[in-house]
Amino acid sequence: MSETPRELGQIQQWMQAVIMHPDGVVVGIESAAAQTHIDVSVNDIEQIITRSQTQDSIERLQVYGNAYFARLVEVLRDEFPALQHAIGEEAFDGFAFGYLQAYPSRSYTLADLSRNFSQYLRETRPPSDAEESEPDWIEFLIELAALERTYSEVFSGPGPEGGDHLKPGELQAIPPERWADATLVPMPCLRLMQFGFPVHEYATAVRQAGDPHPPDPQETNLVIGRREFVVRRKAVSHVEFEMLSAIVDGLALGDAIERVLDRTDVEFETLAADIGEWFKTWAAAQFFRAVEVSEPDWENGR
Amino acid sequence: MLEPRLGHPNIGLGLGLRTVHYQHILQHEPKVDWFEIISENYMDTEGRPRYVLEQIAERYPIVMHGVSMSIGSTDPLDFDYLQKLKQLAATVGALWVSDHICWTGVASLNAHDLLPLPYNEATLKHTIERVRIVQDVLERSLVLENPSSYVTFADSTMSESEFVNRLAVETGCGLLLDVNNVYVSSVNHDFDPVEYLESMPHKNVVQFHLAGHTNLGTHCIDTHDGHVIDPVWELYRLAHRLTGGVSTLLEWDVKIPEFPVVHAEVLKAKQFIGAETESTESQKPGFLEKPGFSTAEDAAATITVPHPAAYVVAEAE
Numbered sequence: 113m114s115e116t117p118r119e120l121g122q123i124q125q126w127m128q129a130v131i132m133h134p135d136g137v138v139v140g141i142e143s144a145a146a147q148t149h150i151d152v153s154v155n156d157i158e159q160i161i162t163r164s165q166t167q168d169s170i171e172r173l174q175v176y177g178n179a180y181f182a183r184l185v186e187v188l189r190d191e192f193p194a195l196q197h198a199i200g201e202e203a204f205d206g207f208a209f210g211y212l213q214a215y216p217s218r219s220y221t222l223a224d225l226s227r228n229f230s231q232y233l234r235e236t237r238p239p240s241d242a243e244e245s246e247p248d249w250i251e252f253l254i255e256l257a258a259l260e261r262t263y264s265e266v267f268s269g270p271g272p273e274g275g276d277h278l279k280p281g282e283l284q285a286i287p288p289e290r291w292a293d294a295t296l297v298p299m300p301c302l303r304l305m306q307f308g309f310p311v312h313e314y315a316t317a318v319r320q321a322g323d324p325h326p327p328d329p330q331e332t333n334l335v336i337g338r339r340e341f342v343v344r345r346k347a348v349s350h351v352e353f354e355m356l357s358a359i360v361d362g363l364a365l366g367d368a369i370e371r372v373l374d375r376t377d378v379e380f381e382t383l384a385a386d387i388g389e390w391f392k393t394w395a396a397a398q399f400f401r402a403v404e405v406s407e408p409d410w411e412n413g414r
Numbered sequence: 415m416l417e418p419r420l421g422h423p424n425i426g427l428g429l430g431l432r433t434v435h436y437q438h439i440l441q442h443e444p445k446v447d448w449f450e451i452i453s454e455n456y457m458d459t460e461g462r463p464r465y466v467l468e469q470i471a472e473r474y475p476i477v478m479h480g481v482s483m484s485i486g487s488t489d490p491l492d493f494d495y496l497q498k499l500k501q502l503a504a505t506v507g508a509l510w511v512s513d514h515i516c517w518t519g520v521a522s523l524n525a526h527d528l529l530p531l532p533y534n535e536a537t538l539k540h541t542i543e544r545v546r547i548v549q550d551v552l553e554r555s556l557v558l559e560n561p562s563s564y565v566t567f568a569d570s571t572m573s574e575s576e577f578v579n580r581l582a583v584e585t586g587c588g589l590l591l592d593v594n595n596v597y598v599s600s601v602n603h604d605f606d607p608v609e610y611l612e613s614m615p616h617k618n619v620v621q622f623h624l625a626g627h628t629n630l631g632t633h634c635i636d637t638h639d640g641h642v643i644d645p646v647w648e649l650y651r652l653a654h655r656l657t658g659g660v661s662t663l664l665e666w667d668v669k670i671p672e673f674p675v676v677h678a679e680v681l682k683a684k685q686f687i688g689a690e691t692e693s694t695e696s697q698k699p700g701f702l703e704k705p706g707f708s709t710a711e712d713a714a715a716t717i718t719v720p721h722p723a724a725y726v727v728a729e730a731e
Contacts (some may be wrong), residue, residue: 118569120537121488124520124529132525162566165604166632172602175564175635175720180525182717187725217524220482220495221454222725225526267728268459316731341462343730 118150126150126160130173134213137177138170184212187222188229191264194315195256198326207233223268230257246329247308255307259315262303262336263343270300271338278400283391286405292366296359296400303336304357312345339398346397351378352390356399364406416617419660420555420588422510425475427680428663433726436466438673443473446677450663453480453511455726457498463726471506477621477663478503479590480513482524485548485558486531486541487517496551503552510620512557512590515541515578527720532567533577545585557588557620562595562627562636562720566603574599575613588620591657593650594642598627598634607649616657624650624683625665628718635718639668641679651686659687 126149133140140146141154152159154170161169188208189196196204214236215228233254240248247255278296286294310332317324333353335346348356354375358368369387373380394400426447431439438444449470456467470476480499484492503511516528531537548556560578572580582589591614600607624647626640642650642664650662664680 117534117536117571118532120486120532120540121520123532123567123569124488124517127529128520128523128525131527131529132523159568162568164566164602164633167602169565171632172565175633176525176527176529178717179527179719183526183719186719190725190727217519217526218522219524220484220492220518221458222526223458225725263730264728267461267730268726270460273465319730338461341465341729343728345731 122149123160127173127176131176131180132216133177134181134209137173140177141173181209181212184217184222184225185209187225188212191226192229192257192260194260194311194318195253197318197324198253198256198314210236223264226261226264230254230261233257249326252309252311252326252329255309255311256315259305259307259311259334262305263315266301266303266336266338266343267341269338271341272299272301272398272401273338273341276401277398278395278402280392280395282403283395286403290405292369293364293406295362295364295404295406296394297402297404298360299337299399299401301336301338302360302399303334304353304360305334305336306353307332307334310347312347316345335397335399337397337399344397346393351376351383352386355383355387355390356394418617418658419620420586420618422588422620422661424659425509425661427683428475428477428661429676429680430479430663430665430667431467431470432667432670433463434670435673435676436462439470440466442673444673444677446474446680448475448477448509448661448663450477450479450665451506453478453499453502453513454482456506457495457502459726462729467506476506476508477661478506478508478511479559480511481526481528482518483513483548484516484518484524485513485544485556486515486537487520488540489520489522491544491547493551496548500552503554510557510588511552511554512559512588512621514559514561515581516561528561530561530563530565530567531577532569533574534569534571538572538577538580541581542584545581545587549585549587555586555588557590558582559590559592559623560595560599562592562598562602562634564602564633564635564720573605573610574603575605575610579613579615582615582618587618589614589618590621590623591619591653591660592623592625593653594623594625594627594646595636597643597646597649598636601634608652611649611653611656614656619653619657619660621660622650622653622662623665624662624680625667630718636720637668637718638665640666642682647682647686650683654687662687 126146129143129146130137130140133143138154141157150160157169161173163169185205185208211229211232214232217225237250308329310327310330312334314324314327333348333350335348335356337344351372354372355368358371372383428448428450429446431449431451451467456464514528519525545556596607596610624642625638626642628635628637662683666676
């Protein structure tokens with residue numbers, strides 16, 4: 113027992129600073145972050161942590177210090193198998209180690225641990241070659257991280273299972289004169305993401321125990337959703353992606369079509385022909401929960 | 415006068431519910447008495463784990479076991495977390511809700527580890543106040559587990575067993591007596607696990623935990639990655655006799671084998687609770703054996719990480 117009992121908060125702040133120090137507990141004990149709370153040297157560590165019959169105080173603290181990063185890196189490995197495959201275990205662990213220092217967990221759940229991982233990779237990436245028009249290898253890694261994080265969020269979030277989802281017949285039942293005013297209500301899990309690489313194919317190959325090679329750059333428009341509790345992804349054309357984006361932004365179908373015509377070089381006739389097929393696909397994939405029409409008498413007059 | 419187990423039933427021999435066993439459980443409906451869930455794995459999800467849990471909860475009694483309450487932290491209690499915990503307990507009809515006598519972080523950080531407390535009057539007062547608040551929020555007795563630990567503090571003025579005992583008596587909380595943790599900590603801190611078990615307030619003990627650990631020669635780490643060793647089973651026999659028997663759960667969190675293997679492990683408990691009146695005295699030397707070095711080489715090959723690491727991996731195409 114020390115002569116002057118220390119405050120519990122003081123001990124906790126000190127211990128946390130020590131075991132979370134990236135250079136280990138010995139450096140941690142001497143760090144300003146720890147010494148702010150308890151000014152003790154490594155030689156005097158027994159004033160804080162007592163020894164056992166078989167271990168000295170430093171060895172005992174190292175159990176916690178070693179476990180802190182090892183445990184959380186392991187969680188990140190589990191969540192990002194494709195990224196880990198792409199860069200190898202050692203490099204992945206290095207990124208994860210850096211990330212945990214930059215963004216230590218502030219949540220009670222490990223599901224939040226990787227929330228900023230792709231952002232961290234972007235923040236710390238070396239500058240890209242300004243003369244290179246195509247995305248580089250590092251961009252591929254960042255995109256993989258963003259995709260795998262999204263998979264986690266979609267997997268855990270609300271999905272279509274057990275609730276209503278839009279059926280193909282519901283769209284066909286809308287009278288033609290009201291069709292332009294209809295809006296589609298997306299599933300909360302629906303995500304639209306654009307990438308410079310076909311990262312979804314790479315991620316799927318890794319998850320199926322394959323050994324894929326990094327792909328060449330390729331504009332990739334992904335729609336990510338969930339069905340039967342499994343995260344699903346579908347690559348779509350740029351025009352279909354624009355249409356989905358407009359709908360997800362809350363535009364009625366008529367306005368959505370106008371925006372797509374504005375933003376792409378697709379012809380109206382082509383778009384009109386494609387939309388019917390898209391609706392069938394979207395309904396089967398359970399991208400949308402319902403269709404709503406703005407006229408107040410719509411439901412009663414149906 | 416306290417009822418045994420604070421009035422909770424003895425629901426028999428249960429298992430920790432783990433995602434790798436979902437399919438087996440739903441398909442075969444094994445004759446397991448009950449399941450314990452890691453609370454945080456089900457609080458925020460609306461995906462498959464929650465769906466499976468609700469199906470399993472229709473067929474088996476469920477108990478909730480958390481790793482993030484941080485009851486001993488000097489950070490403020492997280493009332494949002496507590497409300498979610500309460501809501502989940504109501505949804506799945508949890509028989510009781512447990513967590514650990516520990517802290518997991520301060521200054522808004524979370525180490526996701528079960529960190530030890532210095533055992534003294536100030537810590538006891540602090541923890542008692544927080545247990546009472548949590549019990550008010552949850553509107554039920556909290557059940558708290560003795561942790562495995564790897565350090566002790568110069569600022570401790572009482573033993574862990576005294577701290578746990580007084581915490582339980584003064585708050586009326588239940589105890590989840592982890593017999594493996596008693597063994598692990600007794601090795602790491604040079605105390606007698608038998609005395610520890612004998613000193614507990616036995617009527618507050620609501621549940622036992624059993625698990626495997628890793629023996630590194632100089633110390634043990636609570637890894638939940640293997641079979642329960644014989645000295646822990648002998649401690650379990652004693653704990654059963656002292657308490658009159660309480661609900662018993664096996665945890666297996668790393669290198670998890672097929673369901674029948676895990677199930678068979680917890681069923682071994684029957685051998686020890688059926689013959690609990692046999693002399694535990696003859697087994698006492700076994701309790702006090704120091705860890706050998708036979709497993710150290712294997713274990714030292716990589717960093718040995720103590721439980722917990724409660725993370726559910728996404729299923730994706």
